[in-house]
Amino acid sequence: MPLIELEIAINDIVLPDDVAAFIREADHRVSQFVRHRPFCASGFVPSDFVTVYQALHAIAAADLAAGTSLCEWGSGFGVVASLATMLEFRVCGIEIERELVEASQRLADDFGLPVEFVHGSFIPPGAEAEAEEAYADNNDDFFWLVTDADRAYDELGLEPDDFDIVFAYPWPSEEPLVEALFEKYAAEGALLLTFNKYNAVQLRRKVG
Ligand SMILES: C[S@@+](CC[C@H](N)C(=O)[O-])C[C@H]1O[C@@H](n2cnc3c(N)ncnc32)[C@H](O)[C@@H]1O
Numbered sequence: 001m002p003l004i005e006l007e008i009a010i011n012d013i014v015l016p017d018d019v020a021a022f023i024r025e026a027d028h029r030v031s032q033f034v035r036h037r038p039f040c041a042s043g044f045v046p047s048d049f050v051t052v053y054q055a056l057h058a059i060a061a062a063d064l065a066a067g068t069s070l071c072e073w074g075s076g077f078g079v080v081a082s083l084a085t086m087l088e089f090r091v092c093g094i095e096i097e098r099e100l101v102e103a104s105q106r107l108a109d110d111f112g113l114p115v116e117f118v119h120g121s122f123i124p125p126g127a128e129a130e131a132e133e134a135y136a137d138n139n140d141d142f143f144w145l146v147t148d149a150d151r152a153y154d155e156l157g158l159e160p161d162d163f164d165i166v167f168a169y170p171w172p173s174e175e176p177l178v179e180a181l182f183e184k185y186a187a188e189g190a191l192l193l194t195f196n197k198y199n200a201v202q203l204r205r206k207v208g
Helices: 016-035 051-061 081-085 098-110 128-137 152-156 172-185
Strands: 003-004 070-071 089-096 115-119 165-168 192-197 202-204
Touching: 003 172, 016 051, 016 081, 016 098, 051 081, 051 165, 051 192, 051 202, 070 081, 081 089, 081 098, 081 115, 081 165, 089 098, 089 128, 098 115, 115 152, 128 172, 172 192, 172 202
Parallel strands: 070 089, 070 165, 089 115, 165 192
Antiparallel strands: 003 202, 192 202
């Protein structure tokens, strides 16, 4: 099923005070974290939280999603997932690095935000071969996606097609794999919001 591009206008969206305060604290904790663990030693690179919040706000304001369930694929520090709860989405995050899962949960809990983070892979069971193939075909020096599947969806009690919105920040050479997985496993009508190396967001819908 193809993905169609949706336009969203994000520039005029002003951050509420509680959102701005949360992002300030998140930025502070992320910079402390990367001081000890440089980006090159890990697959974690944060997206621009203001831009992604504005995109989520635009999706909510225009009622573009079929429902309120959102999953952050590769949730890193969990900031996007936490911000989504501030817009009344029901949110979970799947992250392969345990240390990041713990830091995400601490940040969300400190602000009383109801997000569930699980340690594991967002690669759906059955898609390992597809992921391995994309890895093998990739000539890029840097590849941050871990291609194993595991029991993350079992732990959540959810399937990839239970989400109305998926957010991901893939490395450019990994975008085709993330898109292919979304196209194959997400629900018809679901939205894929991605952040990219141009510091921009892209919104697509899976259509029948
Ligand atoms: C570019 S970072 C983005 C972090 C966060 N989403 C953000 O926007 O700030 C990608 C994250 O995906 C994680 N990751 C890579 N492969 C994964 C996999 N198969 N399943 C879950 N997380 C994965 C990395 O550890 C990293 O934290």
